[in-house]
Amino acid sequence: MQNLKLQVIEQLNLEDMEADEIDVNEALFGDGLGLDSIDALELIVLLEKEYGIKIDDPKKGKDIFFSIKSMAEYITANK
Amino acid sequence: MGLFITKYAKIDAHALSVDGEKKFQSQEQQIGKVFKSIYKYLELKYPKYHKMDKLCKLGFLTAEPLFQDQDILSKYQPEEIAVILSNAHSTINIDTQYQDSIKDKENYFPSPSLFVYTLPNIVIGEIAIRHHLKGEIGFLISPRFDAKLIKNYVDNIFEDRAIKACLTGWVDIDEKNRYKSVLFLVEKEDNSQDNITFEVENLESLFN
Numbered sequence: 548m549q550n551l552k553l554q555v556i557e558q559l560n561l562e563d564m565e566a567d568e569i570d571v572n573e574a575l576f577g578d579g580l581g582l583d584s585i586d587a588l589e590l591i592v593l594l595e596k597e598y599g600i601k602i603d604d605p606k607k608g609k610d611i612f613f614s615i616k617s618m619a620e621y622i623t624a625n626k
Numbered sequence: 627m628g629l630f631i632t633k634y635a636k637i638d639a640h641a642l643s644v645d646g647e648k649k650f651q652s653q654e655q656q657i658g659k660v661f662k663s664i665y666k667y668l669e670l671k672y673p674k675y676h677k678m679d680k681l682c683k684l685g686f687l688t689a690e691p692l693f694q695d696q697d698i699l700s701k702y703q704p705e706e707i708a709v710i711l712s713n714a715h716s717t718i719n720i721d722t723q724y725q726d727s728i729k730d731k732e733n734y735f736p737s738p739s740l741f742v743y744t745l746p747n748i749v750i751g752e753i754a755i756r757h758h759l760k761g762e763i764g765f766l767i768s769p770r771f772d773a774k775l776i777k778n779y780v781d782n783i784f785e786d787r788a789i790k791a792c793l794t795g796w797v798d799i800d801e802k803n804r805y806k807s808v809l810f811l812v813e814k815e816d817n818s819q820d821n822i823t824f825e826v827e828n829l830e831s832l833f834n
Contacts, residue, residue, distance in 0.1 A: 560739045561676045563658035581673030585738045592735055 548619050555615065558593040559586050571615040579614075587612060594618075600625050629784060629824035632698075633811040634795075634832055635691045637664065637684060644691045646832075657803045661687060668694075672756065679720040679743040680805070682752045685711065685797040688807040689753045698791055698811060699757060706790040708761035708783050709750045711809075712776060713798035714769055717744050722801045749797055761789055771796045771808075773829035780812055780824070790814055796833065808833050 552566040555575075559582070573579045576587070590612050594600040600622065602608060611621045636643045640652040640660045652663040661683045665675060668690050678686060693699060698707070724740040742748065746765040753759065762783050768775055776794055783789050795809035810832070812824050822828050 558737075558739070559677060560679070560737070562680075563662045564676045579673070581677070585742055586677070588738050592737075596735055 548615055551619055551622070552615055554593060554597055555590070555618075558589050569615060571619075573614060575612055575614055590618070594622070598622050598626055629781070629812050629814060630821040631810045631824050631828065631832070632813045632815075632818070632821050633692050634809065635688050636806075636808045637688045638806045638808070642667065642687070642691070649691070657805070674752075674755075677739065678752060679717075679723075679740075680803065681713075681717055681719055681746070681797065681799050682743060682749050684799055684805055684807050685749040685809075686752050686756065688795075688797065688809045689757070689793060692793065692809060692811050693757045698813075702790045704758050704760035706761055706788060707757075707759045708763065708780075708789045708792040708794075709753060709759055710762075710764045710766070710776070710780055710783065710792060710794045711746070711750055711797050712766040712768055712772065713746065713796060714767065715798055715800045716746050716767055717748075718801045719799045719803070720744055753793070759793070761792075762786070771830075771833050773826045773833065776829060777824065777826050784814065 548571050549566055552569050556564050556566065569580065576582045587608060591602055594602065602611065610617060612618060633645060640654065641648055642650045642664050650664060650667040652660045654660045654663050657680065664687050668687065670690065675683065675686065720740060720743045724744055727740055728734060728736050747763065750763045750765060754763070764779065766775060766779065780792050780794050783792065790813065792812045793809060794812055797807040799805035
């Protein structure tokens with residue numbers, strides 16, 4: 548998950564943020580990391596670019612991208 | 627019209643000053659770390675900060691001390707506070723970064739999180755979101771800080787009467803990360819003998 552955190556930091560251009568500053572269970576959107584709809588697009592691109600995973604149902608996005616942990620679990624299940 | 631500079635802040639040479647008094651000197655050298663050290667000094671907890679590009683971070687951090695005591699926000703309605711900023715380099719800093727990210731045709735993935743910042747008005751957007759400002763906005767480009775341009779423009783929007791305060795000034799960073807920001811809070815009221823009249827020579831003096 549450390550690697551995934553670094554990929555998220557790079558993809559979202561979270562300059563000067565360290566991987567240790569992201570809690571794997573912390574909500575990525577809203578009050579957590581404060582991500583928004585533009586960042587959601589970036590995470591979709593990240594899954595495709597780094598893992599070859601395409602999300603065909605946008606409604607699943609909310610669950611997939613809830614946290615670093617949920618992203619990691621989805622990647623593991625769909626790689 | 628009687629307008630006054632009631633507060634001003636500057637980030638320059640890795641230091642934050644408020645009303646002419648140095649508040650914090652960063653010991654960092656890399657610009658991102660300089661800004662992050664100022665963010666920590668201001669004891670901010672604002673996750674959206676980390677997504678911003680360098681220009682937005684610079685403007686956001688410079689504006690923060692001007693609104694921290696909430697005084698101006700309690701005096702006026704959101705629609706009564708305008709934001710008029712200026713710089714020389716527009717968004718060249720993130721423009722070059724974005725250009726670099728899409729130059730490889732074999733690996734072409736335009737990044738929304740980069741190109742969303744390729745418009746200088748976004749600096750205003752980030753400040754306005756943070757402090758709930760809803761007055762008139764504008765971003766002016768000039769080769770150097772133009773106190774006369776700022777004075778004329780801000781005078782005109784106060785004539786509108788709906789504006790009672792204005793955040794104005796300079797937020798600039800070039801493609802080599804050379805930066806300077808100076809922001810002024812301008813109000814109609816003269817509520818302190820320390821207030822400085824909003825005149826060209828005062829703007830120039832405080833800028834330098």
